[in-house]
Amino acid sequence: MLPRCLIQIPVYFILFILLRHEEVHAWGFFAHQRINRLAVFCLPPEMMQLYKPQLEYLSVHATDPDKRRYAVAAEGARHYIDIDVFDTPPYLRIPRRWQDAVEKYTADSLNRNGILPWHLEKMMAVLTKAFRERDQHRILQISAEIGHYIADAHVPLHVCSNHNGQLTGQQGIHGLWESRIPELLADREFDYWAGKAVYIADWRRYVWQIITASGLAADTVLREEKRLSHEWQPAQRYAWESRNGTLIRTYADGYTKAYRHAMGDMVERRMKNAIEAVAACWYTAWMNAGQPSLQTLNHTTLTDSESQEFELLQKQWIQGRMLGRQE
Numbered sequence: 001m002l003p004r005c006l007i008q009i010p011v012y013f014i015l016f017i018l019l020r021h022e023e024v025h026a027w028g029f030f031a032h033q034r035i036n037r038l039a040v041f042c043l044p045p046e047m048m049q050l051y052k053p054q055l056e057y058l059s060v061h062a063t064d065p066d067k068r069r070y071a072v073a074a075e076g077a078r079h080y081i082d083i084d085v086f087d088t089p090p091y092l093r094i095p096r097r098w099q100d101a102v103e104k105y106t107a108d109s110l111n112r113n114g115i116l117p118w119h120l121e122k123m124m125a126v127l128t129k130a131f132r133e134r135d136q137h138r139i140l141q142i143s144a145e146i147g148h149y150i151a152d153a154h155v156p157l158h159v160c161s162n163h164n165g166q167l168t169g170q171q172g173i174h175g176l177w178e179s180r181i182p183e184l185l186a187d188r189e190f191d192y193w194a195g196k197a198v199y200i201a202d203w204r205r206y207v208w209q210i211i212t213a214s215g216l217a218a219d220t221v222l223r224e225e226k227r228l229s230h231e232w233q234p235a236q237r238y239a240w241e242s243r244n245g246t247l248i249r250t251y252a253d254g255y256t257k258a259y260r261h262a263m264g265d266m267v268e269r270r271m272k273n274a275i276e277a278v279a280a281c282w283y284t285a286w287m288n289a290g291q292p293s294l295q296t297l298n299h300t301t302l303t304d305s306e307s308q309e310f311e312l313l314q315k316q317w318i319q320g321r322m323l324g325r326q327e
Contacts, residue, residue: 028179029063034186035274036062036147042197042279047286050294054140061144062151071312074111076325079152081114082161083215091212096204116158120149120207124285131289136297147278153210154274160218163325165225172251173225180251181260181267190268194276197283210277217266224262228255 037059040051051058068075086105087093095101098118101110110118123146130138152158155178165173182190200206229237232255239252251259260267286292 028175028183031178031182031186031271032062032066032148032151033059034182034192035151035271035278036144038192038194038275039147039197039278039282042194042276043283044197046291047197047283047294050136050139050297051143051282057140058144058147061141062148065145065148077111077113077115078119078149079114079116080158080163080325081116081211082163083159083211084218085113085161089216091215096208113161114158116149116153117207117211120146120153121204123149124203124281127281127285128288131286131292134292134294134297135299137299139297143282146281150210150277150281151274153207154214154270154277156214156218156221156270159211159214160222162218162222165222168222168226170222170225170229173222176225176251176256176259177221177267180256182271184253184256185260186268186271190271192272192275194272194279197276197279199287200280200284203281203284206277206280210273214270217270220263220266225259228259228262232258 037055040048040055040058043051065075065079069079083091083094095104096117098121101118123142127139127142127146130142157163157174157177162168162170163174165171186192237252237255238249240247241250242248286294
């Protein structure tokens with residue numbers, strides 16, 4: 001068996017991640033990394049032999065798509081879909097095929113309001129191709145990144161035009177739901193076990209089921225926080241915490257726990273569903289590629305240009321400003 005030495009992550013890259021932790025959007029670094037990491041343990045032994053030694057790579061690179069938002073303007077639209085702009089519940093009139101959607105709405109409209117479900121279909125094809133070509137670097141890279149987009153699809157506020165409560169005076173709810181709650185409570189109170197990876201016969205249909213469930217949950221996410229905010233004084237809702245030597249304003253522990261309780265187990269359930277879906281995606285791509293042996297693969301070390309590409313992404317993220325929609 002070839003040594004699994006594709007990535008050696010420099011310590012200073014990990015420090016960069018920690019220093020920018022409070023500025024990250026989507027699920028937040030904590031949850032995105034945890035989702036990818038735990039998805040590995042749902043895989044069969046034939047896949048585990050590649051994925052488990054690369055836990056660190058799959059975890060750290062789970063956040064690359066968010067970092068790319070600081071360098072590539074087109075990246076932002078891949079993380080969400082404002083489904084309520086296109087349709088009303090139960091969202092059955094939105095074309096599932098990309099070309100049909102373009103004909104109905106135009107590419108400009110889709111890119112303005114989000115292309116997440118169609119991007120997930122494209123990424124699945126890319127991952128399947130990487131498995132067929134037995135390209136270790138591409139398998140791991142695309143596995144890490146598609147895990148990010150799948151996790152985003154499980155967040156109701158990624159499937160809603162009122163994505164940060166900006167239309168209802170609830171600015172900050174985005175981070176409260178998908179970053180603050182998991183960071184504060186996940187390791188203490190969440191049940192992560194998602195079971196064994198399952199094969200998805202119709203990936204497009206499966207993705208749209210996830211998107212639809214998230215879109216339908218958005219009203220609850222917004223309504224419960226609005227109701228709770230009327231019961232708590234601002235001084236009770238917010239607190240100051242020190243992160244990396246900097247004092248930042250965040251949601252108080254008590255308010256965070258009350259909001260989680262008001263929604264039942266929604267955040268925990270959607271996070272567990274994301275773990276399950278990421279594992280199913282990796283497993284389905286491998287199966288569709290013909291279940292190639294993962295013991296001997298090609299492209300097992302990074303070229304100089306690939307290493308430089310990663311360093312450039314880190315630099316753009318550290319020094320840049322997010323392009324496109326802010327969350």
